[in-house]
Amino acid sequence: PILEGPLTLTIENVSYHYPDSPKEVLARIDLILEPGEKIAILGRSGSGKSTLANLIRGDLRTTKGKITLNGVETYRFQDDISNYLGVIHQTPYLFHTTIINNLRIGRETATEEEVWQVLQRVGLKELVEKLPEGLETMVDEAGLRFSGGERQRMALARILLQEVPIILLDEPTVGLDPVTEQALIDTFFNQLQDKTIIWITHHLQGIDAMDQVIFIEDGKLTMQGSPSEL
Numbered sequence: 045p046i047l048e049g050p051l052t053l054t055i056e057n058v059s060y061h062y063p064d065s066p067k068e069v070l071a072r073i074d075l076i077l078e079p080g081e082k083i084a085i086l087g088r089s090g091s092g093k094s095t096l097a098n099l100i101r102g103d104l105r106t107t108k109g110k111i112t113l114n115g116v117e118t119y120r121f122q123d124d125i126s127n128y129l130g131v132i133h134q135t136p137y138l139f140h141t142t143i144i145n146n147l148r149i150g151r152e153t154a155t156e157e158e159v160w161q162v163l164q165r166v167g168l169k170e171l172v173e174k175l176p177e178g179l180e181t182m183v184d185e186a187g188l189r190f191s192g193g194e195r196q197r198m199a200l201a202r203i204l205l206q207e208v209p210i211i212l213l214d215e216p217t218v219g220l221d222p223v224t225e226q227a228l229i230d231t232f233f234n235q236l237q238d239k240t241i242i243w244i245t246h247h248l249q250g251i252d253a254m255d256q257v258i259f260i261e262d263g264k265l266t267m268q269g270s271p272s273e274l
């Protein structure tokens with residue numbers, strides 16, 4: 045499917061159980077995200093947040109209800125979904141190739157100048173400038189040359205180059221120290237201001253910048269409102 049214009053994501057009475065177990069890990073979730081809207085999804089470990097993320101991305105298909113982008117169910121997009129929706133995971137995957145190739149994965153036609161621009165936006169320009177081989181520096185698969193926060197910035201740079209309208213952040217700051225975490229949250233929200241954001245997190249730090257906050261407990265949506273109402 046090909047979509048044009050601003051995107052609305054609609055989650056309609058969605059339930060899900062994994063194929064190997066009848067237990068519903070999500071039950072009757074309803075949610076609408078208008079273009080540019082920012083939502084935090086909070087909940088304990090095991091409450092169903094990542095399952096919801098995978099359903100939104102269309103990697104899983106709902107067992108009941110529908111998740112649609114401008115009316116089209118997301119599972120139908122398959123790989124094309126990455127034209128509309130970018131995901132930053134807890135441990136971003138870097139490939140065993142150069143920095144520039146890692147950043148161009150979503151848009152191979154990006155120019156060197158565009159790559160430097162996004163590196164500047166995410167706060168990595170200086171670090172890469174100091175490397176003797178600059179953008180041609182090899183990255184090993186685990187991305188070991190970079191710290192956790194730097195890997196997240198690389199993932200953000202990659203997504204900014206792709207210019208996708210909806211960004212799903214699945215606990216991207218887990219495991220970072222509080223100062224690095226806050227700096228990263230600030231960068232995310234500064235750089236993604238014009239995007240629709242779905243931010244999965246297990247704590248309250250940073251949620252003031254969101255339009256909506258929802259809580260998921262044991263697969264059910266238990267609270268929904270603006271940050272000031274909660």
Ligand code: ATP
Binds near residue numbers: 096
């Ligand atoms: P965390 O904060 O730890 O990341 P989460 O809220 O993202 O947790 P999910 O990963 O969505 O939670 O898991 C929700 C429930 O679904 C858990 O009980 C989990 O054990 C179960 N689950 C997750 N993945 C699978 C799978 N592939 N097969 C079967 N059950 C699964």
Ligand code: MG
Binds near residue numbers: 093095
């Ligand atoms: Mg999770």
